[in-house]
Amino acid sequence: MSNLNICIDIDGTITSPYHFIPYLNNMYNKNLTKDECTTLDWTKLYGEDIEDILNKFHNEYMNAYEEAEVIEGARDIIKELYERNNLYFVTARSESLTGITTNWLNKNGFSDIEVYLLGSDYKIEKAKELNCNLFIEDNPSNAVQIAEAGINVILMDANYNKDTEHERITRVKDWKQIKELIESHY
Numbered sequence: 001m002s003n004l005n006i007c008i009d010i011d012g013t014i015t016s017p018y019h020f021i022p023y024l025n026n027m028y029n030k031n032l033t034k035d036e037c038t039t040l041d042w043t044k045l046y047g048e049d050i051e052d053i054l055n056k057f058h059n060e061y062m063n064a065y066e067e068a069e070v071i072e073g074a075r076d077i078i079k080e081l082y083e084r085n086n087l088y089f090v091t092a093r094s095e096s097l098t099g100i101t102t103n104w105l106n107k108n109g110f111s112d113i114e115v116y117l118l119g120s121d122y123k124i125e126k127a128k129e130l131n132c133n134l135f136i137e138d139n140p141s142n143a144v145q146i147a148e149a150g151i152n153v154i155l156m157d158a159n160y161n162k163d164t165e166h167e168r169i170t171r172v173k174d175w176k177q178i179k180e181l182i183e184s185h186y
Helices: 021-028 042-046 050-060 063-067 074-084 095-107 124-129 140-148 175-185
Strands: 005-008 086-091 114-117 134-137 152-156 169-172
Touching: 021 042, 021 050, 042 050, 063 095, 074 086, 074 175, 095 114, 124 140, 134 140, 140 152, 140 169, 152 175, 169 175
Parallel strands: 005 086, 005 134, 086 114, 134 152, 152 169
Antiparallel strands: none
16 A cells, blocks of 8 residues: 555545434434435425524534434544554535534544535635645545546445446445455555
């Protein structure tokens, strides 16, 4: 494994892809299950404009960001990867979430890794700026955009990205597979 520049998304990649669903269900009095989350389009799932959803969510459930748990294997494998590679967290979260995101990353053992909050799903520019060799992502449209820009993507499997395919995208089910893939192919 050579020294790689690896960009890592946060939500749905180092946290559960379904972490926000209980909070949104409570906010909209729904009972959606993870099996029903076949899209990341919260407007389709909850019937309101995304800006309105996010405003309500940030007013009522900002604690959701603090309560997210690191998924199995992510912390240890990221620590191992960090020893031999350059890692960067690149997230679509807005800059208004810098404090809560930084605190959460520090609390969960990721304080040494630079974080970029883009406020947009468009991650290609930042990935290119960081000379990204590999991007770990869960969002299907982000994954395809990044792959089409010539960057290899490891896609964390989720119900909402089952149909996502591209020659530069490799689907994995967990961080153990991410580690094996990086060790055997990079």
